[in-house]
Structure formats: structure tokens, C-alpha cells
Amino acid sequence: MRVTITDVAAHAGVSKTTVSRVLNGRGELHEATASRVRRAMTEMGYRPSARGVASGRARTGVLGVLVPSLAWPWVAGVLPGAVEVLDTEDYGLVVFSCNRHDESLRRFSEHLRASTFDGILVVSQEGTTDYVGSLHTRSRPIVVIDDRENEGAVTLPSVSTTNRAGAAALAAHLLSLGRTRPLIVSGPERFGCCQERTAGFAEVYTEAGFSPYILPAEFTAASGRAAVELALADGVVFDAVFAHNDLSAVGAVDALREAGLTVPDDVAVAGFDDVPLAAERGLTSVRQPLHEMGRAAATMLLDRLTGNGSGPHSQVIPTALTVRASTGG
Amino acid sequence: MRVTITDVAAHAGVSKTTVSRVLNGRGELHEATASRVRRAMTEMGYRPSARGVASGRARTGVLGVLVPSLAWPWVAGVLPGAVEVLDTEDYGLVVFSCNRHDESLRRFSEHLRASTFDGILVVSQEGTTDYVGSLHTRSRPIVVIDDRENEGAVTLPSVSTTNRAGAAALAAHLLSLGRTRPLIVSGPERFGCCQERTAGFAEVYTEAGFSPYILPAEFTAASGRAAVELALADGVVFDAVFAHNDLSAVGAVDALREAGLTVPDDVAVAGFDDVPLAAERGLTSVRQPLHEMGRAAATMLLDRLTGNGSGPHSQVIPTALTVRASTGG
DNA sequence: ATTTAATGCGGGAACGTTTCCGGCGCCCGG
DNA sequence: CCGGGCGCCGGAAACGTTCCCGCATTAAAT
Numbered sequence: 001m002r003v004t005i006t007d008v009a010a011h012a013g014v015s016k017t018t019v020s021r022v023l024n025g026r027g028e029l030h031e032a033t034a035s036r037v038r039r040a041m042t043e044m045g046y047r048p049s050a051r052g053v054a055s056g057r058a059r060t061g062v063l064g065v066l067v068p069s070l071a072w073p074w075v076a077g078v079l080p081g082a083v084e085v086l087d088t089e090d091y092g093l094v095v096f097s098c099n100r101h102d103e104s105l106r107r108f109s110e111h112l113r114a115s116t117f118d119g120i121l122v123v124s125q126e127g128t129t130d131y132v133g134s135l136h137t138r139s140r141p142i143v144v145i146d147d148r149e150n151e152g153a154v155t156l157p158s159v160s161t162t163n164r165a166g167a168a169a170l171a172a173h174l175l176s177l178g179r180t181r182p183l184i185v186s187g188p189e190r191f192g193c194c195q196e197r198t199a200g201f202a203e204v205y206t207e208a209g210f211s212p213y214i215l216p217a218e219f220t221a222a223s224g225r226a227a228v229e230l231a232l233a234d235g236v237v238f239d240a241v242f243a244h245n246d247l248s249a250v251g252a253v254d255a256l257r258e259a260g261l262t263v264p265d266d267v268a269v270a271g272f273d274d275v276p277l278a279a280e281r282g283l284t285s286v287r288q289p290l291h292e293m294g295r296a297a298a299t300m301l302l303d304r305l306t307g308n309g310s311g312p313h314s315q316v317i318p319t320a321l322t323v324r325a326s327t328g329g
Numbered sequence: 330m331r332v333t334i335t336d337v338a339a340h341a342g343v344s345k346t347t348v349s350r351v352l353n354g355r356g357e358l359h360e361a362t363a364s365r366v367r368r369a370m371t372e373m374g375y376r377p378s379a380r381g382v383a384s385g386r387a388r389t390g391v392l393g394v395l396v397p398s399l400a401w402p403w404v405a406g407v408l409p410g411a412v413e414v415l416d417t418e419d420y421g422l423v424v425f426s427c428n429r430h431d432e433s434l435r436r437f438s439e440h441l442r443a444s445t446f447d448g449i450l451v452v453s454q455e456g457t458t459d460y461v462g463s464l465h466t467r468s469r470p471i472v473v474i475d476d477r478e479n480e481g482a483v484t485l486p487s488v489s490t491t492n493r494a495g496a497a498a499l500a501a502h503l504l505s506l507g508r509t510r511p512l513i514v515s516g517p518e519r520f521g522c523c524q525e526r527t528a529g530f531a532e533v534y535t536e537a538g539f540s541p542y543i544l545p546a547e548f549t550a551a552s553g554r555a556a557v558e559l560a561l562a563d564g565v566v567f568d569a570v571f572a573h574n575d576l577s578a579v580g581a582v583d584a585l586r587e588a589g590l591t592v593p594d595d596v597a598v599a600g601f602d603d604v605p606l607a608a609e610r611g612l613t614s615v616r617q618p619l620h621e622m623g624r625a626a627a628t629m630l631l632d633r634l635t636g637n638g639s640g641p642h643s644q645v646i647p648t649a650l651t652v653r654a655s656t657g658g
Numbered sequence: 659a660t661t662t663a664a665t666g667c668g669g670g671a672a673c674g675t676t677t678c679c680g681g682c683g684c685c686c687g688g
Numbered sequence: 689c690c691g692g693g694c695g696c697c698g699g700a701a702a703c704g705t706t707c708c709c710g711c712a713t714t715a716a717a718t
Contacts, residue, residue, distance in 0.1 A: 004674060015698045020676060029696060050443040052674030055384035055703055061445075062391075062423065069409065076405040080398065083426055087436060092445065094391065094421040097412050107416065114379035116390075116421065221609040251609070280550040280580070333704060344668045349706060358666060381704030384673055 003046045012040035023048060062092045063301065064117040066108055066132075068125040069097055073275065074290065075123055078145055081294025082121060089302055093121075098128065105131055112140065119301045121145065124158075126190055132156070141304035145297045148192030149316065157304070158314045159297040163193050164200035166286040166319030170242060170270055171204035173284075173321060179240035179268055182212045185227045185252055187219045187244035194244055197272060201242055213238060217248045224248025228255035239267055240327075246271035246278040246285055253281070253326065268327040274320075282325035289317040332375045341369035352377060391421045392630065393446040395437055395461075397454035398426050402604065403619065404452055407474055410623025411450060418631055422450075427457065434460055441469065448630045450474065453487075455519055461485070470633035474626045477521030478645065486633070487643045488626040492522050493529035495615040495648030499571060499599055500533035502613075502650060508569035508597055511541045514556045514581055516548045516573035526573050526601060542567060546577045553577025557584035568596055569656075575600035575607040575614055582610070582655065597656040603649075611654035618646040 005023075009016045014037060021029055022037045040046075054060045063086065067075045079095075086093055094117060098104045105128065112120065112135065119141040122132050133156065135142060146160040174182060182205060187194040198214065205212050213236055217223035224243055228251070231238065241256075243249035249271030256267050263269050271278055274287035296315050303311035334352075338345045343366060350358055351366045369375075383389045392415065396404045408422075415422055423446060427433045434457065440446065441464065448470045451461050462485065464471060475489040503511060511534060516523040527543065534541050542565055546552035553572055560567065561584070570585075572578035578600030585596050592598050600607055603616035625644050632640035 002674090006674080016675080017677080017698060017700095018696090021697085024676085027695095033696080047439070047442040049674055050440070050445040051383050051389065053443075053676085055380050055673075055705090056675035056677080057703095058676095060380065070399075070405055070412065071409050073405075076399050076402075079424070080400055080426060080428065083399065083424060084428060087425075087428075087433065090436070092423040092425075092440070094423050095408075095412060096416075096421075097409060099409070099413060099416075104416065107419070110376070111379065111421070113376040114382075116379040221606065247606075277550065277576075331704090335704080345705080346668060346670095346707080347666090350667085353706085356665095362666080378704055382706080384675090384703075385705030385707080386673090387706095 002049070003044045005046070005048065005052075008037065008040050008044060008046050011044060012037045059118045059305075060116065061090060062094055062117040063119045063121060064094050064096060064108065064111060065121040065123065066096050066098065066128070067123040068128075069099060070095065073273075074147065074288075077288075077290030078123060078294040078297075081291040081296075082298040083294075084291075085295050085298040085302070091302070098125065101127075109135065119143075119305050121297055121301060124148075126192070141301055143297045143301045143304070145293055146192075148196050155313075157300060159293050159300065160314070160316050161288055161293060162316055162318045163196035166272070166288075166321070167197040167200035167242070168204050169319075169321045170272075170284075170286055171201045173323065174240045174242070174268060174270065174327065175204065175208055177240075177268060177327060180208075180210045181238045182210075182240040182242055183228070183231055183236065183238040184212045184214045185217045185224050185241060185243040185248050186214055187217065187248070189216065197242075197244055212242070217244070217251075219245050219248060221247045221251035221254070224251025225255040226251075228252045229259075232259050241267060241269045243269070243271045246273045246275050246283060249283055249285070249326075250277065250281055253283070264325065264327050270327055274322050278322075278324070284324045284327040285322050287320045287322055289319065292317050331378070332373050334375070334377065334381070337366065337369050337373055337375050340373060341366045388447045388634070389445065390419060391423055391446040392448045392450060393423050393425060393437065393440060394450040394452065395425045395427065395457070396452040397457075398428065399424065402602075403476065403617075406617075406619030407452060407623040407626075410620040410625075411627040412623075413620075414624050414627040414631070420631070427454065430456075438464065448472075448634050450626055450630060453477075455521070470630055472626045472630045472633070474622055475521075477525050484642075486629060488622050488629065489643070489645050490617055490622060491645055491647050492525035495601070495617075495650070496526040496529035496571070497533045498648075498650045499601075499613075499615055500530045502652065503569045503571070503597060503599065503656065504533065504537055506569075506597060506656060509537075509539045510567045511539070511569040511571055512557070512560055512565065512567040513541045513543045514546045514553050514570060514572040514577050515543055516546065516577070518545065523573055526571075530571055541571070546573070546580075548574050548577060550576045550580035550583070553580025554584040555580075557581045558588075561588050570596060570598045572598070572600045575602045575604050575612060578612055578614070578655075579606065579610055582612070593654065593656050599656055603651050607651075607653070613653045613656040614651050616649045616651055618648065621646050 005016050005019050009019045019037055022034050096108045122144045124144050124146045144156050144158040146158045149160045202212050215227040217227045241252045243252050249269055253263050253269050256263055261267055270284040272286045274285040278285040300311050334345050334348050338348045348366055351363050425437045451473045453473055453475045473485050473487040475487045478489045531541050544556040546556045570581045572581050578598055582592050582598050590596055599613040601615045603614040607614040629640050
């Protein structure tokens with residue numbers, strides 16, 4: 001049988017109320033009484049029941065997170081950061097993934113209406129943002145972790161990173177190396193992050209009077225390779241490659257080497273994300289602060305939950321350029 | 330103000346009990362009454378409160394999962410499978426990772442004692458298995474997703490895969506190609522899976538009268554490359570490489586090519602895991618059924634929760650050998 | 659026609675906590 | 689000596705369900 005607050009109260013010779021006060025650190029009681037209650041608790045091995053607490057109090061101590069898929073490195077990179085800070089604040093995180101699209105969303109909002117959790121984190125995904133916006137109307141705090149920068153209009157509290165500035169910094173770097181004819185190996189264009197990376201990169205080059213050549217790819221090594229092979233076959237002249245992620249950058253390097261070109265002498269290559277693979281292949285890349293984004297999002301949500309809501313409405317964690325051999329010397 | 334079951338009962342002219350019966354699909358009532366209640370529910374937009382349900386019922390509808398780290402591909406590969414089946418059964422999954430070792434475990438067991446969730450999934454990790462064993466004594470169902478095969482003794486319900494047989498199948502494949510001098514590029518030896526892979530592979534070769542040369546590595550491309558370079562420098566003669574994961578296999582391939590050797594003619598190379606990278610690099614690999622393992626574990630846990638417990642005590646999902654160009658012709 | 663069983667439904671306790679409100683005693687000022 | 693305020697604590701309602709028990713009503717069996 002479970003030890004309840006009533007048992008403790010009886011054993012300590014006080015009322016349930018007093019025990020509850022001890023638990024929640026409310027003042028208004030003798031230190032003598034408090035320590036007596038505390039001793040009773042440890043003696044009986046009492047642990048407050050989560051169900052009871054949740055039922056009596058407003059908060060459940062659980063947050064929900066809606067993610068596109070746990071298998072995406074981007075998602076797996078962000079979540080640990082969020083878990084880390086929620087952990088210290090005694091909040092749990094339940095994961096909902098959108099594999100069965102509408103059905104998953106239905107279930108998610110069902111839980112929302114049932115008040116299973118008292119705040120929501122959303123890892124953004126094309127096609128769900130409008131739905132997420134509608135969630136915001138109901139009065140539960142929400143923070144979006146976005147793979148693109150907020151266009152200012154939507155105004156959902158969010159955490160994002162600087163795709164634009166990161167790509168621009170990379171462009172400046174390549175430009176400083178004298179590379180004037182870049183090839184962009186893009187990711188799927190429906191992703192906002194890809195549009196931003198292309199834009200940020202292209203802007204720097206067009207301002208300098210050069211125009212990048214853009215080829216679409218799919219975020220995979222094979223498609224990166226294919227894109228470069230196509231460019232070579234088409235006789236496109238380029239002295240640098242900016243791939244929208246590290247995998248396709250690696251594919252690009254392979255294609256170039258097989259064509260007898262050297263990296264970085266003939267062609268400099270850079271990627272995005274700065275995954276471990278990039279370090280191992282000596283690939284210049286733009287690091288995304290995934291872990292920090294997770295931390296920031298969780299912190300913002302917690303801030304809103306506690307009510308003071310004094311934190312920032314939205315936050316942008318900057319990327320960082322990591323220069324390695326593939327563009328270096 | 331929230332619509333409660335009492336409101337619905339009043340509106341439908343029945344008792345709370347009856348409404349509850351409708352909700353839970355118990356029989357024992359007129360279809361006429363049931364539909365009247367259902368109509369009342371939709372009219373009033375009633376959603377049962379998760380708090381109320383959890384408090385009234387024994388089950389919370391939430392399962393806890395303890396993982397080493399969300400960032401590990403192995404973990405990220407397994408979880409989606411589990412989430413998939415839990416989703417359909419209306420169970421949530423709260424994630425606990427062990428980044429802050431003891432502290433994390435303490436928090437986890439705290440939640441356990443507080444009955445926050447009614448079942449636990451554990452993704453195994455060296456150093457926590459003993460702790461997890463102690464959890465089992467308390468009466469909450471538990472299923473372990475193991476990266477190694479259970480040695481029969483421990484008897485925690487578990488899901489694992491055939492590291493041994495998978496490595497053995499690969500050995501047989503290489504043997505059938507006439508490769509008699511294999512090099513094993515191992516992962517960290519403290520991992521049970523590595524010991525098993527080495528054992529399964531070596532057994533086949535020693536039975537055939539050959540003995541593999543073993544070099545330790547770290548599951549990274551760089552360490553795989555370093556291992557092969559070391560072997561070459563030491564004058565080790567080998568015609569095949571079995572790397573304990575795909576990353577180190579890719580590193581091995583790179584080292585071989587740079588040494589002027591061709592794959593697979595001079596040296597056949599195979600990896601383990603069969604991640605996307607393996608397919609892209611044409612690497613023969615042993616596929617781990619991560620998704621299926623997640624599904625199986627969740628199914629087993631659910632089975633135990635519903636009480637019938639008729640399912641298997643432990644389950645081994647077999648690996649599958651995928652032959653590609655790196656060993657092919 | 660009377661007993662028996664089954665079906666349909668309501669009353670109310672239980673779950674384990676929090677929280678509101680109010681009371682008791684003590685100290686201090688008048 | 690008396691009254692008011694304050695510090696400390698208890699009683700009981702509330703949270704929103706589920707679930708056990710029991711009472712009608714009706715159908716079936718003897």
C-alpha cells in the first residue's frame with residue numbers, strides 16, 4: 001500500500017494541510033513542527049503522488065513537444081538541449097511526432113484540450129505552422145523552434161538561428177579567398193532554411209558583382225554528388241561550392257575528386273550544419289547552435305509558465321563559421 | 330470555465346456514472362441513452378480532463394523512457410518505432426536522458442516512485458543496467474531495449490538484435506568471396522555490442538581455420554581511417570575489413586584508397602548499422618532493425634500493462650545483411 | 659403467477675493532493 | 689484587565705474522474 005499524505009499527517013500528529021505546507025515550502029509554521037513532519041516523511045518513505053499533485057494543483061509538470069520526426073538529425077540535435085533545462089526544473093517532456101500527419105495532429109490537440117500538459121514546444125515543420133498558429137489562440141504557452149528566421153509577422157514566440165547571416169559570412173569568407181564563381185548546391189526549396197541560405201549567400205556575391213549558379217539537391221551525399229557532376233557535364237565554370245548541408249558537401253567533394261579536381265585548390269567546398277562528419281572530412285561549415293536553441297526554447301517556455309513572462313518574445317541564436325581544410329590552404 | 334462530466338450529465342439528464350460508461354465504452358446501457366449522452370458531449374464540446382482521468386483511474390497513460398542520449402543515432406533510430414505504436418494506443422512517452430548521470434537517474438526514479446508513468450522503457454547503456462535491474466523489483470512493467478543480446482541470466486524483459494549472427498553472416502559472405510585474412514576495426518570494447526560483433530565474426534573465421542586481426546577504433550570515420558593506416562604501416566596483410574559501424578568503414582575505405590588500394594578488388598570492406606551513408610557510399614553493411622526494435626519493445630510493454638502479459642518475455646529481432654559494391658564485384 | 663436472473667442506471671465513496679477560510683492562543687498596547 | 693492583531697494550524701471543500709454497490713425494471717424460466 002502506498003504511503004499518502006494522510007498517513008504522514010497522522011504519524012506526525014498534524015493535519016494534511018500542514019504536511020502540504022511543508023512540502024511546498026510555504027511559511028506560516030513552526031520550525032519545530034516542520035522538522036517533525038519532515039522526519040515523519042523520511043521515516044515512512046513518503047513520496048507525493050504525481051497524480052494527486054496534478055489533480056490538486058493546476059500544473060501537471062509535463063510539457064508536450066511536437067516534432068516532425070525524431071529521426072531527423074536536426075530534431076535530435078535540438079531536443080537534448082531542451083531536455084537538459086527542463087530536467088533541472090522538474091518538468092517532463094512528452095514527444096509527439098507527426099509521422100501519421102493529420103492523425104498525429106489530432107491526437108496532439110486532443111491532449112492539449114485534455115490539459116495533459118501545461119505548455120507546448122513545437123519544432124517547426126512546413127505544413128504545420130498554420131495549425132500551430134491556431135493552437136496559440138487557446139491559452140497555453142507555446143514556443144516554436146524554427147529552422148528559419150521569423151518573418152516578423154507571425155509573432156509566435158520562437159527560437160531560430162541565422163541561416164541568412166551564416167550563409168553570408170561563409171560567402172564573405174569565400175570571397176576573401178578570391179573565389180568569384182560559386183556554385184550553390186541547394187536543399188529542397190520548400191524548406192524555409194534553404195531559401196534563407198541561398199538568399200544570404202547570393203546577396204553578398206551579387207553585391208560584389210558576381211552571381212552564383214544554383215543547382216537543386218536533396219540534403220543527401222548522392223544528390224550533392226549528382227549536382228556537381230551535372231554542373232561539370234554542363235560546362236559550368238566554378239571555383240567554389242556552397243552546399244546547404246554537410247552531407248551534400250561531402251558528395252560534392254567526392255564528385256570533384258573523381259573528376260580530377262583538387263579541393264580546395266581548384267574548387268573550395270563548404271557545407272552547413274557542422275555535423276561530426278564535417279570535422280572528420282575537414283570540411284568548412286556553418287555551425288548551427290542546435291543545443292543552445294533547445295535550451296533557449298525550454299527556458300522561454302518555462303519563463304512563460306511561471307507567469308512573469310519577462311523573457312524575450314523571440315530569440316535568434318547565431319550560427320558560427322568553422323573554417324577547415326576544404327576552403328583553407 | 331471548463332466543461333466537466335457533471336455538466337454533461339446534467340445536460341443529458343443522466344448521472345456522471347452513465348457518462349463515464351459512455352466514455353469508456355462499457356456496455357450495460359441503452360443505445361438510446363448512449364447516443365443522447367454523446368450528443369450532449371458534442372453539443373457542449375466536452376473533453377475529458379486528463380488530470381481527472383489520471384486521478385480516478387490507475388493508469389496515467391504515460392510511459393517513461395530512459396535513454397543514454399537523444400543525440401546518438403542508435404537511440405534516435407529506436408525511439409520513432411516505439412512512439413509509433415504508443416501513438417495508436419493513446420500512450421504518451423516522456424524522455425529522460427542520462428546526461429547528468431546520477432542526478433538524472435535520481436530524478437527518474439523519483440518520477441517512478443511518484444507514479445508519474447505506468448511503465449518504463451529503457452534503452453540500455455553500460456553502467457545503468459544494474460540500476461535498472463533494481464527498478465524491476467518495484468512493480469512497474471519494464472522493457473529494455475538492448476544493444477547486445479541478453480546472456481539469458483538477467484531475465485529482464487528485453488528486445489535485442491543479433492549482433493553475433495549478423496557479424497557471422499557477414500563473415501560467411503566474405504569467406505564465400507574467398508577473403509581469408511580479415512581485419513576487424515572494432516568499436517569501443519566496453520560496449521557489449523562490439524564484443525558480440527567481434528565474437529560472431531571471429532568464430533566463423535576460426536572455424537574455417539583463419540584468424541582475424543583486430544584493431545580498436547571509436548565508431549568514427551577518423552578512427553577507422555587511423556586504424557587502417559596503422560595496419561598498413563605495420564605491414565599487416567589483409568584482404569577484407571569488417572568495421573563495427575558504417576562511419577569507421579567509410580574511414581577505412583578512404584585510407585585504403587589513399588594508399589593506392591582498390592575496394593573491393595584489393596580489399597573488401599563492410600560496415601555495420603546500414604545507415605543512409607552506407608547506401609550512398611555503396612558499402613556492404615549489416616542492417617540493424619532499429620525501428621522494429623522500438624515497435625517490439627513498445628508492444629511488449631503495452632502487453633504487460635494491459636495485464637494479459639501473454640507476449641514473449643524477450644525478443645530478438647534479426648539483422649539483415651545488405652551486400653553492396655564494397656564487397657560485391 | 660412467482661422466483662430468478664439479467665440489464666440499465668444512479669448514488670456516493672474514493673483517489674491524493676491543494677487551498678480557502680476560519681479559529682485558537684499568545685503577545686502587546688491601551 | 690481587555691481587545692485587537694498576528695502567527696500557526698485544522699477542517700473541509702474542491703479538482704474531475706472511476707468504480708463498487710445496490711435498486712428498479714423487465715424478460716425469462718419454473
